[in-house]
Amino acid sequence: TIALKHGAHRMGNRTDADMVRWRSLRFGQFIHWGLYAIPAGEWNGKTYNGAAEWIRSWKEMPHKAYDQLYRQFNPVNFNPQQWAAQAKAMGAKYMIITTKHHDGFCLWPSKYSKYTIAASPWKKDLLGPMIDAYNKAGIDVHLYFSIIDWNHPDYRASLKNAADSAAGKRFQVFVKNQLAELLQRYPTIKGFWFDGTWDDSWKNDGAFSDELEQYLQALHPGLVMGSRLRADEKGARHFDSNGRLMGDYEQGWERKLPATIADVHGNDWEAVMTVPENQWGYHAKWMGHVKTVNEILEMLVKSVSLNGNFVLNFGPKADGTYRAEEQQLAAGIGEWMKVNGAAVYDGTYAGFEKQDWGYYIRKSGTDSVYMVVFNMPVSGSLRVKLPARTELTGVSMMQGNVALAPEWIGRNEYFIHLPNKQQESPMVILLKTVKGENKDKGNVEKAR
Numbered sequence: 001t002i003a004l005k006h007g008a009h010r011m012g013n014r015t016d017a018d019m020v021r022w023r024s025l026r027f028g029q030f031i032h033w034g035l036y037a038i039p040a041g042e043w044n045g046k047t048y049n050g051a052a053e054w055i056r057s058w059k060e061m062p063h064k065a066y067d068q069l070y071r072q073f074n075p076v077n078f079n080p081q082q083w084a085a086q087a088k089a090m091g092a093k094y095m096i097i098t099t100k101h102h103d104g105f106c107l108w109p110s111k112y113s114k115y116t117i118a119a120s121p122w123k124k125d126l127l128g129p130m131i132d133a134y135n136k137a138g139i140d141v142h143l144y145f146s147i148i149d150w151n152h153p154d155y156r157a158s159l160k161n162a163a164d165s166a167a168g169k170r171f172q173v174f175v176k177n178q179l180a181e182l183l184q185r186y187p188t189i190k191g192f193w194f195d196g197t198w199d200d201s202w203k204n205d206g207a208f209s210d211e212l213e214q215y216l217q218a219l220h221p222g223l224v225m226g227s228r229l230r231a232d233e234k235g236a237r238h239f240d241s242n243g244r245l246m247g248d249y250e251q252g253w254e255r256k257l258p259a260t261i262a263d264v265h266g267n268d269w270e271a272v273m274t275v276p277e278n279q280w281g282y283h284a285k286w287m288g289h290v291k292t293v294n295e296i297l298e299m300l301v302k303s304v305s306l307n308g309n310f311v312l313n314f315g316p317k318a319d320g321t322y323r324a325e326e327q328q329l330a331a332g333i334g335e336w337m338k339v340n341g342a343a344v345y346d347g348t349y350a351g352f353e354k355q356d357w358g359y360y361i362r363k364s365g366t367d368s369v370y371m372v373v374f375n376m377p378v379s380g381s382l383r384v385k386l387p388a389r390t391e392l393t394g395v396s397m398m399q400g401n402v403a404l405a406p407e408w409i410g411r412n413e414y415f416i417h418l419p420n421k422q423q424e425s426p427m428v429i430l431l432k433t434v435k436g437e438n439k440d441k442g443n444v445e446k447a448r
């Protein structure tokens with residue numbers, strides 16, 4: 001291994017209470033809200049096809065025009081209690097809010113910048129009321145913070161000379177001050193979700209990112225921060241130059257999921273997902289495919305089955321309301337979660353051989369394993385192969401708690417014959433198992 005001063009400082013996952021809690025929540029809501037919701041992907045009658053929150057980088061959008069938008073930001077219909085109620089009904093257990101995206105506009109009245117909500121017609125802090133409302137609804141809040149800051153005069157993508165280095169130093173002080181300010185203003189937050197850390201100026205100062213992470217942990221013990229904040233002293237990001245994960249969980253799964261358990265290397269991880277192909281901020285015209293409730297549920301269940309968290313993104317409008325598609329999606333997901341959430345919350349990798357009908361999820365630390373069926377076989381019979389030294393002592397449908405009698409088909413294999421092959425939404429079956437010798441006979445018959 002390479003000697004590193006600013007690589008990973010921990011082998012294996014965190015086991016402290018704050019991380020155990022984060023891991024148990026499994027389902028989060030991302031909220032991207034800011035000035036970009038005003039143009040909403042359109043400018044002077046033309047449509048920007050990129051992600052709405054990146055419109056400032058579009059050649060048809062003059063920087064000066066974008067940078068004046070704060071004069072119009074006045075979310076008169078902002079209702080944080082309603083936002084929190086919608087998230088609670090959806091079944092989200094944590095929420096990540098953009099405090100400041102790449103454009104540098106702060107949703108809180110930061111004393112380190114003039115480019116904040118205080119300068120807008122709204123004037124008032126938006127983060128405080130949101131955090132209070134979500135915490136009251138029993139939902140943890142994490143703060144998204146972009147290191148890239150297109151508005152700050154000292155931001156440099158790369159440091160080419162002494163003047164750049166001096167600016168870079170000033171900018172690092174600014175970042176540290178804003179993060180400490182956020183922790184001081186909002187002491188109930190549980191973590192930071194860093195973004196915009198791919199430029200050379202950040203990547204080439206692994207020592208600073210390491211010191212910053214330790215500084216924040218010291219200020220707020222237990223804080224949960226993903227791998228995207230970090231670089232090591234050789235410029236390696238997420239994984240240090242010895243291939244060890246930095247930060248508390250792998251944060252690279254943006255609009256994509258791991259395929260198998262091998263892809264996550266035993267690390268905690270989190271996927272963040274957009275409803276359309278690639279829109280985080282509000283875009284007036286969603287183009288292309290808009291994901292359905294069942295698609296989102298499959299991504300959520302697959303993430304949990306592979307020991308990860310899944311975060312679904314919402315992009316509120318400039319006035320503070322949500323578009324209809326997002327409201328309908330939240331409601332539809334919530335309906336399923338109300339009945340089947342036990343299979344998701346506190347879920348972990350089950351260690352069963354994957355089958356085509358769907359996913360296994362083990363309730364953390366127990367012998368209870370959920371089967372979440374997405375692909376009903378024409379036979380209506382679900383094959384189950386038990387891991388070694390595992391015996392099956394009970395099978396039941398989650399809906400209605402109906403007991404099922406599996407058919408033993410040899411060695412450690414069973415068929416679960418479903419009474420009804422029709423399914424409009426993912427079906428959950430609960431397996432009760434015990435550690436056993438996996439004797440070569442149908443031990444469920446004995447358990448009957």
Ligand SMILES: C[C@@H]1N[C@@H](C(=O)NCc2ccccc2)[C@H](O)[C@@H]1O
Nearest residue numbers: 032051053054101195198254272280
């Ligand atoms: C969470 C999302 N991250 C921002 C983004 O630009 N992602 C694109 C990207 C993803 C990975 C490496 C570089 C750039 C998007 O604007 C969202 O904030």
